Amino acid sequence: EADIYQTPRYLVIGTGKKITLECSQTMGHDKMYWYQQDPGMELHLIHYSYGVNSTEKGDLSSESTVSRIRTEHFPLTLESARPSHTSQYLCASSERGGDEKLFFGSGTQLSVL
């Protein structure tokens, strides 16, 4: 089993609130990712990091931001949540130089009212 954890599992919040979705992994993986997935739809990469102090935007434009101060931690922040941010957010990690096998966390289901 992969050791990658996301909290909270579910979050219901009002419009305009600042939120941070937590993601931590204990595998020492250099690469970490955030994906967004709506029900029945495909995963879209919104952020990725190849190591400490490295962050890049993914394919899908997102108003969220990320930070990578420690190898094991890759939090995602929304400064002002809106209903359009309602979605499932999945964090993943993989080894540097590996064959890109991704290990996913259980996800955070975000609902913005």
Place this chain on the structure above:
Amino acid sequence: RKEVEQDPGPFNVPEGATVAFNCTYSNSASQSFFWYRQDCRKEPKLLMSVYSSGNEDGRFTAQLNRASQYISLLIRDSKLSDSATYLCVVTRGAAGNKLTFGGGTRVLVKP
């Protein structure tokens, strides 16, 4: 055209039957290929990597056809527990970084 395309299904499969489906990709420089399984409202989990020579893991067989730019997954002796969405994943470009997910093929195995 999407980079990675899959038939969304659902494929309704009688228990014990064989089911197979493909995934096409548009970037001929893609290097690595994977099948992931995703259960409803759960995270994707790696099912198997797809090697050039094809590979088998129990009841699951994956194959790669570079000339026609598709990969396939075959499930033999389907179990009820095989019901899930199967995601095709392809690395983008020769650098091998960045993965692109297909939209998934939904499989429903029925008694």
